[in-house]
Amino acid sequence: MSAGHRVEQLGFLTCTEFDGWGLCGGLLLLNTLARPLEFHCTLPVKVSRTQAILYGASLRAHVCGQVIGRALLDKAKTVPQLLLTDCWDTAQLPDNVDTPMVFVPPTAPASAAAEVDSVDLPPVGMAPAAPPMPWDTLTIRDQTVWLLAPDTNSAADSRRWIEAALTQFTARHDLAEPFDRVRQAMTEARDAALRAA
Amino acid sequence: MLNFFRGETDPSRTDRPSPGDAEQAWEIETWSWHDRELRLSGDGAAAEDERSAATSIDAKSLRFDAPAVISLAGRMPTARVFSHVFPESPNWLPVVARSVPAKPRDGEARDPAKVADESTAPRSRTRIKPPKDLIKWTDRLYYLLQPPLESLLSSQTLDFPFQPFQHQMEGVAFLFPRAAAVLADEMGLGKTMQAITAVRLLLHAGHIKNVLLICPKPLVTNWQREFAAWAPEIPLGIVEGDTHKRSFLWQQQATPVKIANYELLMRDQGEVVGEDKQYDLVILDEAQRIKNSSNSTAKTIRQINRQRSWALTGTPIENSVNDLHGIFEFLLPGYLPPGLPIEVMAREVGDYVLRRTKDLVLKDMPPRLYRDALLELTPQQWETYSEAEEKGILRLSDMGEELTIQHVFQLVLRLKQICNFDPVTGASSKLQRLEADMEEVAASGQKAIVFSQWVKTVDQMRPTLERFGPLEYHGRIPSKQRDPILKQFKEDPSKHVLLMSYGAGSVGLNLQFCRYVFLFDRWWNPAIEDQAINRAHRIGAAGSVTITRMTSERTIEERIHMILEEKRQLFETLFSATNGPQNLSLTKDEIMGLFQLRAGGKRLAA
Numbered sequence: 001m002s003a004g005h006r007v008e009q010l011g012f013l014t015c016t017e018f019d020g021w022g023l024c025g026g027l028l029l030l031n032t033l034a035r036p037l038e039f040h041c042t043l044p045v046k047v048s049r050t051q052a053i054l055y056g057a058s059l060r061a062h063v064c065g066q067v068i069g070r071a072l073l074d075k076a077k078t079v080p081q082l083l084l085t086d087c088w089d090t091a092q093l094p095d096n097v098d099t100p101m102v103f104v105p106p107t108a109p110a111s112a113a114a115e116v117d118s119v120d121l122p123p124v125g126m127a128p129a130a131p132p133m134p135w136d137t138l139t140i141r142d143q144t145v146w147l148l149a150p151d152t153n154s155a156a157d158s159r160r161w162i163e164a165a166l167t168q169f170t171a172r173h174d175l176a177e178p179f180d181r182v183r184q185a186m187t188e189a190r191d192a193a194l195r196a197a
Numbered sequence: 198m199l200n201f202f203r204g205e206t207d208p209s210r211t212d213r214p215s216p217g218d219a220e221q222a223w224e225i226e227t228w229s230w231h232d233r234e235l236r237l238s239g240d241g242a243a244a245e246d247e248r249s250a251a252t253s254i255d256a257k258s259l260r261f262d263a264p265a266v267i268s269l270a271g272r273m274p275t276a277r278v279f280s281h282v283f284p285e286s287p288n289w290l291p292v293v294a295r296s297v298p299a300k301p302r303d304g305e306a307r308d309p310a311k312v313a314d315e316s317t318a319p320r321s322r323t324r325i326k327p328p329k330d331l332i333k334w335t336d337r338l339y340y341l342l343q344p345p346l347e348s349l350l351s352s353q354t355l356d357f358p359f360q361p362f363q364h365q366m367e368g369v370a371f372l373f374p375r376a377a378a379v380l381a382d383e384m385g386l387g388k389t390m391q392a393i394t395a396v397r398l399l400l401h402a403g404h405i406k407n408v409l410l411i412c413p414k415p416l417v418t419n420w421q422r423e424f425a426a427w428a429p430e431i432p433l434g435i436v437e438g439d440t441h442k443r444s445f446l447w448q449q450q451a452t453p454v455k456i457a458n459y460e461l462l463m464r465d466q467g468e469v470v471g472e473d474k475q476y477d478l479v480i481l482d483e484a485q486r487i488k489n490s491s492n493s494t495a496k497t498i499r500q501i502n503r504q505r506s507w508a509l510t511g512t513p514i515e516n517s518v519n520d521l522h523g524i525f526e527f528l529l530p531g532y533l534p535p536g537l538p539i540e541v542m543a544r545e546v547g548d549y550v551l552r553r554t555k556d557l558v559l560k561d562m563p564p565r566l567y568r569d570a571l572l573e574l575t576p577q578q579w580e581t582y583s584e585a586e587e588k589g590i591l592r593l594s595d596m597g598e599e600l601t602i603q604h605v606f607q608l609v610l611r612l613k614q615i616c617n618f619d620p621v622t623g624a625s626s627k628l629q630r631l632e633a634d635m636e637e638v639a640a641s642g643q644k645a646i647v648f649s650q651w652v653k654t655v656d657q658m659r660p661t662l663e664r665f666g667p668l669e670y671h672g673r674i675p676s677k678q679r680d681p682i683l684k685q686f687k688e689d690p691s692k693h694v695l696l697m698s699y700g701a702g703s704v705g706l707n708l709q710f711c712r713y714v715f716l717f718d719r720w721w722n723p724a725i726e727d728q729a730i731n732r733a734h735r736i737g738a739a740g741s742v743t744i745t746r747m748t749s750e751r752t753i754e755e756r757i758h759m760i761l762e763e764k765r766q767l768f769e770t771l772f773s774a775t776n777g778p779q780n781l782s783l784t785k786d787e788i789m790g791l792f793q794l795r796a797g798g799k800r801l802a803a
Contacts, residue, residue, distance in 0.1 A: 036344075040279065041278070042276040045276050077282060182342075188334065
């Protein structure tokens with residue numbers, strides 16, 4: 001994708017853990033006006049004790065990124081041109097996902113909206129204090145995000161258009177806000193399932 | 198490397214010792230592998246006899262027994278995904294480029310640094326929440342996943358004349374997803390703006406295409422003004438004029454918003470009601486008009502085919518909590534039966550009613566300062582009053598079985614009128630006080646509104662107040678003259694006082710430039726008084742608003758005042774779900790009791 005390319009769809013991907021339910025993921029595709037295009041969420045993925053032992057420290061990254069992230073992206077009818085996540089584990093997508101990804105370090109509290117709606121669902125994974133290689137950083141309107149250019153040969157080019165896309169989006173919208181929407185929708189899904197049960 | 202054999206010694210693998218080696222039993226080598234020892238040994242032979250060394254190889258098996266295998270499923274289950282694709286909402290109006298940024302409200306200073314940094318400042322997030330009666334999850338998702346209202350408005354480049362208050366954004370977010378809603382904010386909090394903005398968003402999103410707004414006749418021009426300010430791009434159709442013109446206007450499909458008044462609607466039933474006539478949204482302003490569900494206006498309005506029904510009212514319970522039943526018959530017929538316990542009613546209406554008070558949401562709003570002016574009647578007034586009351590009570594007592602509430606009511610009105618002006622001499626302690634207060638108001642360059650129940654009282658006040666440039670706004674003033682009068686009152690510095698009747702001036706008018714309100718006489722219902730007061734005490738009020746409530750001491754007015762004050766707090770009771778009296782106005786028993794107390798010689802505490 002060239003620097004002059006205009007980004008039309010952004011994907012906001014996150015995972016969260018409901019007590020007793022397991023890990024759930026959600027993907028919200030927005031246009032540049034922050035209007036929803038598609039929403040996908042998973043049923044809870046429960047991890048067994050055996051799986052937890054075998055995968056060890058890599059378990060959450062595997063479930064959130066390889067299993068949930070992969071499944072959500074497979075279902076998307078529109079391929080997002082840029083993926084954003086505020087969940088570090090979800091950032092560990094399979095290698096064959098070539099959509100550029102940006103990690104938006106969550107701030108605490110998650111957001112005003114989350115507070116209002118009592119959505120106490122912090123991102124699943126704790127991010128490292130600094131971006132490991134090959135993650136790079138971008139600062140957009142006082143918010144630092146970490147980005148991974150998929151193709152190192154065109155890393156500089158990717159960096160430019162990602163920066164342009166995020167600058168455009170954040171001119172009117174909050175970069176962290178769509179994650180609240182995803183989490184609220186997942187919470188609604190859980191509540192609906194609980195009521196039905 | 199040694200080979201290890203299994204079974205008997207293989208002759209071909211016989212090793213021979215070198216010549217010269219001593220004939221002795223020898224041990225070639227000892228190997229150890231894990232916990233097993235392997236030893237290659239011979240029993241010794243002289244090299245010279247060239248006998249083959251008697252060697253033997255002990256082969257030890259190193260093979261493990263086959264372990265039992267327990268297989269563990271380490272593969273992750275695949276994640277099952279629920280998907281929802283949003284239909285693109287077509288915009289019915291082209292997006293226009295933002296030209297003028299929203300202005301600050303009057304009195305709000307714009308910090309240049311703040312303006313420059315607006316894009317990076319934290320934005321408020323007002324989320325649209327799905328109503329509880331929206332059951333289907335995909336329907337709920339539609340609203341849950343919409344961007345915050347601020348983003349939505351910003352994305353569609355919808356300009357505002359002023360930056361809306363946060364409570365107004367929340368009101369818009371409340372109305373937007375609801376098919377049935379009562380916006381019951383206290384007067385002055387901007388119900389009109391909230392309704393207009395919600396309509397604007399729904400129209401732009403393509404969710405609605407034709408809206409019918411019904412309001413009292415005097416408020417039609419007010420709605421026009423507000424639409425021009427808050428949604429200038431939306432074409433309006435004001436239904437007015439003769440029958441032919443109205444018929445033409447009713448049939449216009451090109452105007453997405455039609456505004457009609459209640460009276461006219463009754464005349465034009467045939468144009469509005471019918472199977473082939475359908476509205477996406479019907480809004481009732483001052484919806485307390487339909488509190489009595491059996492009146493003809495309420496019946497007609499309920500027959501209008503519509504998808505969404507919104508009611509706007511600052512007084513959802515004007516007289517009785519059952520008023521809400523009438524409003525809900527319009528919103529959700531049969532949903533709220535009359536006579537429900539107040540706690541049950543509060544619970545049932547909770548998700549449909551949004552009510553905020555200024556005290557709650559406008560912490561910075563200037564205060565309302567109440568002054569209760571308890572005034573002695575002039576001697577002439579007192580003489581007339583005493584005589585009228587004594588004779589009146591005697592007459593009522595003599596009526597026996599024929600006595601009705603109307604008879605008592607007539608006496609109350611008569612006595613109240615005497616409290617305003619002595620019918621013989623024209624003396625009035627209230628007018629004396631008003632004149633004195635007006636001197637102060639005019640001297641400070643301020644303006645005042647004076648409310649009375651009677652137009653006749655307004656006529657009687659006017660000569661004394663002439664030097665303050667009085668203007669009148671009441672039922673005798675033709676509709677077309679009313680707006681120019683309000684404009685003159687606002688703009689002409691010589692006009693210090695507006696004389697209004699409760700009926701004409703209690704709703705929908707914006708007179709927030711007034712700092713003084715005088716209630717020359719008291720209405721039967723504190724809710725109506727509040728409406729009157731809030732003409733001045735509303736958003737944009739320049740400062741504190743002083744309300745002078747004039748009450749004649751030791752008269753029927755004082756007794757009514759005592760009862761009404763006890764009930765004033767009921768207004769919020771419904772929404773706090775606590776028990777309270779069921780009627781805000783005076784009940785039949787209470788009106789009768791006014792004189793029973795007096796007749797029995799008991800005096801109410803002052």
